[in-house]
Amino acid sequence: MINKKSLWFLTLFSLILILSVYYITMPSELLLPSGDYTSNVGKQIDNKKPVLGVEESTILVALRVEADEQMLNELDNLKGILTSVETTVDEKNNAFEKMKLINITRGEEEALEKKILDSFELQTFVKIDGDQIRVVAVSDKHDVGLANDIMRSIQENYNIKKYISVKFQK
Template identity: 25%
Template sequence: MLKKQTVWLLTMLSLMIVLSVYYMSSPSGEDLAYLNSNGLEDETATTGAGEESTDLDASGEEVDQTMVGETEEQAMEEGEVTSSTSSDELFATIRMQLTNERSMEMERWEDVVASSSATTDEKEEAYERLQEIKSVSTKEMILEETLKSEKGYTDVLVRSTDQDIVVTVKADELSKTEANNIMQMARDEFGMMEVQVKYQPSSS
C-alpha cells in the first residue's frame, strides 16, 4: 500500500512540475490559441472554423457537419486557453495523466485477482478488465505509430473511451480528406466506433 501511495505521489509531483513550467512559460495575446476541454484544437474533422466537414457515423455513412470554433474570449472565460508553442508539453501532460489513471485502474483489478476473499467470478471479471486495458493501450500505440510512419505526423495522441476514439495529430492544418482517412484507420484498428479527429498546431 505504501509503495502504491509513493508511486502516485511521485506521478502527481511530476505532473505539477510540468504544469508549473508550462504556465510560467506561456505567452499571451496573439500567441494564445483557443482549445477545448482537453486542451486541444476545437476543430473536429474540419479544415477551419466555419467550414463544412465530412464525418462518418457508426454505420460508415458520411455525415456533413459544420464546425464553428469558439472565440478566444469564450475560451479564456472557461480557462481553456493555452499557447500553440506548448504542444509538446500538452501531449506529454495528457499522456502522463492517462498512463497514471490506467496504472491505478490496473492495480485495483490486480488486487482483486490476488485477493483471497474475492470470488471466482470476481477474479475472472478482474482478469478480463486487465486484458481489455492492455488491449486498448496496445491498439492506441499501434495507431499512433502507424499514423506517424505512414502519414508523416510528428506526433499523434490516441485516446480510447467506452463511447468513442479521440485522435489528435500535431499539424498546422487538417483537410477533410486527411480527417476521413484518419477516421477509417481508427475504425480499422478499433472497430466501428465513433471517432473524433482533432489537430494541434506544431510548436513554433
C-alpha cells in the same frame, strides 16, 4: 540410464535454447554495432539542409501521462482484487478479464499511433474508450481532408463502426 552422448546432447541443446531466448528478448539497440557509420547506411545525406529533431508536443506528453496514470490506477485496483483473499472466484475472473482488456486496448492505441505516424507523419495521441476513438494530432493546419483520411485509416482496422474524432493541436 542416461549415457554420455545423450547428456552431452541435452547440455548443448539447453545452452542453445537459453542463448536463443536471450537473443530474442534482448533490446534491438544492443544488436546494432556502435559507430556513426551504421546510422547512415543506404541514405543519401544532403549537408546543405539542417537536420531537424522531432520532439513530442507538451500536449501529447500531458495526455499520455494522464492516460498512463489512469491506466496504472485501474491496474492497481484490479491487482488488489486479484490478490485479495476476500474476493470470490468470479470477481477475480472479472478483474483478470478487465486487466486483459486494458492491455489489449493499450496495444491497439500504440498500434494506431504508429500507423498514423507512418502514414501521415503526425505525432498523435490515441485514446480508445469502448466504441469511441479519440485522436489528438499535433499540426499547425487544421485540415478536414487529413482528418477524414485519418478516420478512414483507423476504421480500416475494425469490422464494426467506431466513433472516431480527430482534434488538431498546435
